[in-house]
Amino acid sequence: MDVLKVKNINKSYKNKKSVLKDISFEIKKGTCMGLVGESGCGKSTLSKCILGMESIDSGEILLLHQPFNHQSDKRPLRRHIQAVFQNPASSLNPKLKIKESLIDPFRQFESQLNLRHLNYQNQNQFIRDLLELVNLPTKTAESYPHELSGGQKQRVAIARAISIEPVLLVLDEPTASLDVFSQNMLLTLFEQLRKELELSYLFISHDLAAVHMISQQIMVMKEGSIVDSFDKEDLLLNSRNTYTKELISVFED
Numbered sequence: 244m245d246v247l248k249v250k251n252i253n254k255s256y257k258n259k260k261s262v263l264k265d266i267s268f269e270i271k272k273g274t275c276m277g278l279v280g281e282s283g284c285g286k287s288t289l290s291k292c293i294l295g296m297e298s299i300d301s302g303e304i305l306l307l308h309q310p311f312n313h314q315s316d317k318r319p320l321r322r323h324i325q326a327v328f329q330n331p332a333s334s335l336n337p338k339l340k341i342k343e344s345l346i347d348p349f350r351q352f353e354s355q356l357n358l359r360h361l362n363y364q365n366q367n368q369f370i371r372d373l374l375e376l377v378n379l380p381t382k383t384a385e386s387y388p389h390e391l392s393g394g395q396k397q398r399v400a401i402a403r404a405i406s407i408e409p410v411l412l413v414l415d416e417p418t419a420s421l422d423v424f425s426q427n428m429l430l431t432l433f434e435q436l437r438k439e440l441e442l443s444y445l446f447i448s449h450d451l452a453a454v455h456m457i458s459q460q461i462m463v464m465k466e467g468s469i470v471d472s473f474d475k476e477d478l479l480l481n482s483r484n485t486y487t488k489e490l491i492s493v494f495e496d
């Protein structure tokens with residue numbers, strides 16, 4: 244079953260040339276779709292359109308087979324799509340303890356939730372379970388964001404995003420601000436959570452190696468167009484687009 248279907252979308256910003264050009268793809272339940280491309284090619288614009296944060300000029304975005312875009316009423320579907328961005332500090336309120344940030348999405352969507360993997364009995368236990376899922380110690384609950392490292396903050400942001408069991412997580416350069424060691428730990432965590440919670444991801448990065456590590460399918464974007472898309476196993480086939488081959492040569496260096 245596809246959780247997200249993007250059909251022929253186009254987008255331009257005011258007074259600008261086309262930023263997204265006839266983009267189409269699907270993401271199947273429980274899989275990771277990687278999107279790779281150089282800076283400025285339109286990756287973040289695409290993620291914002293999918294999250295309903297930016298309008299599209301034409302085309303269609305379907306989340307769980309229902310229209311989901313800037314103009315549609317997003318409330319009934321909002322809990323099914325969550326995001327983790329590059330800068331974890333921006334998604335955590337500096338004045339709130341981690342436990343308060345963690346429980347916030349659950350409280351917001353409580354009446355619509357029918358959790359299948361997580362189990363809510365009481366707030367303290369729920370927070371402990373979430374922290375354990377992202378491999379953080381229980382005592383993290385009492386900390387403030389400034390007391391945590393970048394990698395720890397990103398784990399909290401991930402715990403927040405998965406706390407309401409969305410079907411799709413948009414991961415927009417989630418490891419870009421971290422050192423290589425923390426990056427690898429997070430990629431492993433994403434892989435583990437995808438399997439445990441049957442999550443689907445759109446994983447956006449300029450780093451082909453990271454995309455290749457956790458994606459089942461990969462799309463390559465250049466100047467607003469998807470120029471290549473393939474199964475992970477087919478990355479090194481000779482039939483790859485010339486631009487993909489250029490990215491691979493950087494990846495192999």
Ligand SMILES: Nc1ncnc2c1ncn2[C@@H]1O[C@H](COP(=O)(O)OP(=O)(O)OP(=O)(O)O)[C@@H](O)[C@H]1O
Binds near residue numbers: 256262287288449
């Ligand atoms: N709010 C905006 N208004 C006008 N132009 C924008 C806006 N946001 C992005 N752009 C332009 O759209 C193009 C695509 O930008 P976008 O941020 O989507 O690329 P990206 O691939 O995510 O880049 P990066 O990897 O550097 O984040 C760029 O030319 C950028 O200058």
